Amino acid sequence: MLFEVWAPEAGQVVLCAEGRTRAMERDPGRAGWWRCEAPAAGGTRYGFALDGGPVLPDPRSRRQPDGPDGLSAVVDFAAFPEPEEWPGLPLPGAVLYELHIGTFTREGTFDAAAGRLPHLADLGVTHVELMPVCPFPGTHGWGYEGVAPWAVHEPYGGPAGLRRFVDAAHRHGLGVVLDVVHNHLGPSGNHLPAFGPYFTDTHHTPWGAAVNLDAPGSDEVRAYLTGSALAWLRDYGLDGLRLDAVHALADTRTPHFLAELSAAVDGLGARLGRPLFLIAESDLNDPVTTAPREAGGHGTHAQWNDDFHHALHAALTGESQGYYGDFAADPAYALTKTLTGGFFHDGTLSSFRGRPHGRPLERGTVPAYRLLGYAQNHDQIGNRALGDRLSARLSPGLLACAAALVLCGPFTPMLFMGEEWGARTPWQFFTDHTDPQLAEAVRTGRRREFAAHGWAAADIPDPQDPATRDRSCLDWTEPARAPHTELLAWHRRLIALRRDEPALARAPLAATDVSVAGDLTTVLRRGPLCVAVNPTGAPAALPVGAAEVLAAWRPVDPPGADGVLRLAPESAAVLRYGRPRPPSRRGEAGETPGTGVSVPR
Template identity: 45%
Template sequence: MNSIDVGKRTLGVNFNKQGKAEVRVWAPLLEQVSIQIKDKGTLPLEKQELGYWQATTDKIKAGDLYKFVLKRSESEGENTPLERPDPASLSQPEGPHGYSQALDPSQFQWSDKQWNNLPLEDYILYELHTGTFSPDGTFEGITQKLDYLKELGITAIEIMPVAQFPGNRNWGYDGVYPYAVQNSYGGAAGLHHLVDACHQRGIAVVLDVVYNHMGPEGNYLNDYGPYFTDKYNTPWGKAINFDDAWSDGVRRYFIENVLMWFRDFHIDALRMDAVHAIKDFGPNHILREIKQHVNRLMEETGRRHYLIAEVDLNDTRFINPLEEGGYGFDAQWIDEFHHALRVTAGEEKTGYYSDFDGLTHLAKSYEDAYVYDGQYSPHRNKFFGTKAENNPGKQFVVFSQNHDQVGNRMLGERTSQLVSFEMQKLLAGAVLLSPYLPMLWMGEEWSETNPFLYFISHTDPDLVEAVRKGRKAEFAHFHAKGEAPDPQSEETFLQSKLQWQLPEQEPHQTILRWYKTLIKLRKEQPALRHLNRKQLDVEHNSKNGTLLLHRWHDGAHVLCCMNFSGQEQHIKLPTYRQEWYKLLDSAAAEWRGSREPAQSSTGSDSIAAAETISLKPESLVIYASSRHA
């Protein structure tokens, strides 16, 4: 394992206790490296072991603009010096092609000394995109809505990537400076203020980061050294070099980035994008080494941090403990729950949805997390997955929609545009009543009608055209008809902004109240709050489209009755308890139910076990084992 000081950042321009700038950059194959400080001249760096160049100087102050000047050896042919931004820059005020700016995060004023994260099982996540969440599209815009999120019941916000990208319109997965916070969002200072404000309200902050590729514009890493390898390919081109020659410097670059977010920005958890596209066949996988360093950081600071993976391999190695040979991640996104749920709700079985049969697979995901845990996958044309028998519910993040599943539709339609009002309530319940960590996608809680489209603001016309063509090719797999909105158009971006006036209107006001009620119920009911996958039963009937989810804890039982069909269904309550008491019914008038709510044969809210009840079409009824629940 690399010897990395978890207590401080060593790459880029940093300031020591004496106020001097310590400059360090990795460029193992270059003949000469110097730093050019705007309006102050140029300072040569001295080459050290393992390919690092460094200097200590009092000529650089916080706020100064600078670039590195790189010169190759004459034997490599063209050796005209290149001026490049700092790959570990904390700030790019002029965008990815301009000067870097020296910052000193130790000067941030924090008021969260009493904060030490939440238990992971208490996370109720809310994914958001900074640019479209608020009218002004900044960190300050998010801060102004924190009281709203607190009232909703959210305990953790998950921010889509903020690494510097070209222009001011991007999902964030085209970032090219992992250390620099997007200037148009408010930069490093803006993120600091947002995190501090979240912690003051008891809200954790999860940051989405991308370590599987770099964006196509403003990516100058190759000018510094072998950051990429020809050994493997990813959907975005050459893989990042985590196990080839000179990979030690690359590994350090990303490990220090992880530590920076936790240590210097007080981020509570990182969600790592598509870690299945990270290629590393070395003896200590980079994800495992990251976890080892995070553990060391937590030992030093006493603060708690989590690592969450987006991974579609159905392989528990990513979330199993280090001592069991796993990579030690605390949780993972689980797309298969989403796919099974959407097909159950009527989504067309095209593309990767073709692997899912709806209700049977939804029931399996409630019980087993992974739908495919060793069976043959027709979509993949192979046997796929492994069982997740010993992984607790808190290790799986579930959702009915997210940025990918909405934004990767050609027209970016949200659930509100695809299913009925009744089905929207049912989908919310299916997620929030699950034995997993629930995640909402911004605006779903009030049935937002604006789409979330794919948008960029690249400056290279050829690249823009390539992105347009790539989007068209992607939708061919889903047999989509029509033309995709132009991702480069500002109008595409503006169409994707939330409409904050909607929660004051109907039916948006009612469904927002429905979400608040479900979240409150999840927090207050022990059977729902405790994520014990062993204390759970699922019964389903594919013929009539019903599913009964039974969860319990210390004698407290909750029964969730779901009808995904378009017809009224009659079901017999199981005999787990002698009597059931109704807590919530989505078909009731108070939830703008279009029909009479579910009734027992006696018409009472107190229902005996084994009694038959009628479930209205596309409805959810929740019962508890205690009248006082």
């Protein structure tokens, strides 16, 4: 087997495999690369020693059976069972479901999560979006302090476990998206600096020195990250990648790293004959992120839209602290602007940042699916002091209102695990650092951060306490109890309605017409669908015109001759204009003839 490693500053490199050492030779065709042949098979443990130093794991390790500081192990992908034919699922028309392998089930493994895939298939989502699965210290963590960007966390099930999960998802008709972190590596177990200039002091980030995308040696670093991304898609059969915090990718080169990466992913998709896509998390509100490469953009296929989340959150909860301030000042305006224009801050003053922020999207040309819309995600829940979900503050009726705007709104919808039934379990920040000093630093830093906002230190969950992770695990008995059962039926119905209107998938932002009153009653029209929402505590009369009611959170009569829909407090309805609806599927939970799904609060 051929072993290779990039170590441009080393004078000597030794391969250590199964207790034997073998000197490596410089590769004459590639500057800075070392290579040698050695007997190996799947499971062979190995590492590299540079200039007489300690044996370190392979920067391109595909498996770390003993954690980030242990030896690497060879993975024989050819020995995995051959996957069934999978045509792929494109992003337009998708409904994503974000989950964390370590807390989606109590067991916290790929195999246990695969056992719950029938629930997701029945819910109607199209893609599962996994939070990061690269190795990190200990057993439990969010995954954003991972190292070894080509490997899979062993406690989850390692490479074989991930492959089994993806194959199982595809058998259920579900695509799989993986969250990958290119902007930094975790503080513990990161051995890349010993091998070469993977990081640079030219730029600084919240995590220290930046990943080297534009300083000397950056060609190989860019190829390292691109190669990792393609390996996830190729070797595990993944359908897309979510790119964490691309605004922290400091890159002054042309083309930008994201443009190189998107071109490589598009090329791989063409060779494989199935759609592949990239979803960027960006704090920049910059249209260049998703603009086509030929138009000077980065060419990623979509980006998270935090502005829509903030507008919806502020409108429903009334919270106004921190970055919610601008959205809470006039919540009706904020909700209208984000639903029709995508970004709220599109060159406007951001009081939270103390400066103007963002640029406008071209409403007439940008497909709305290029923005992801959500009421909750791992960040917006887990970065709260107590990790409390919307269900901790909102009634089932208000949760139903949020679901109607997310799942029948203009953007590609995304749910966070358990949201579909109004899960009451929190999603808290937890770690399992094996370094005592680092563990205490994380614990102290978390308490200091929230003390500045008035929280007592004793109230902040200890990230290192195993109970913090345990509290964050979903309770799978909840969906069988009210009001969770009704919320689950509501989400299923809304997703089915979205699936019945495939023409909406590629419509531009300009195809959305929204009216939001000062009391936050909302009428959203998009194509043949109309979404009416009344989040207030009083009945509402909403002018919607002549339309047929397809689904309602609480029983509602069709609009009268005056075209007015009369909604109960804290309720929502979805209507269709000008076309008879297909026959309802009798026997669905909560279905009432003549009104689609009617789910009482």
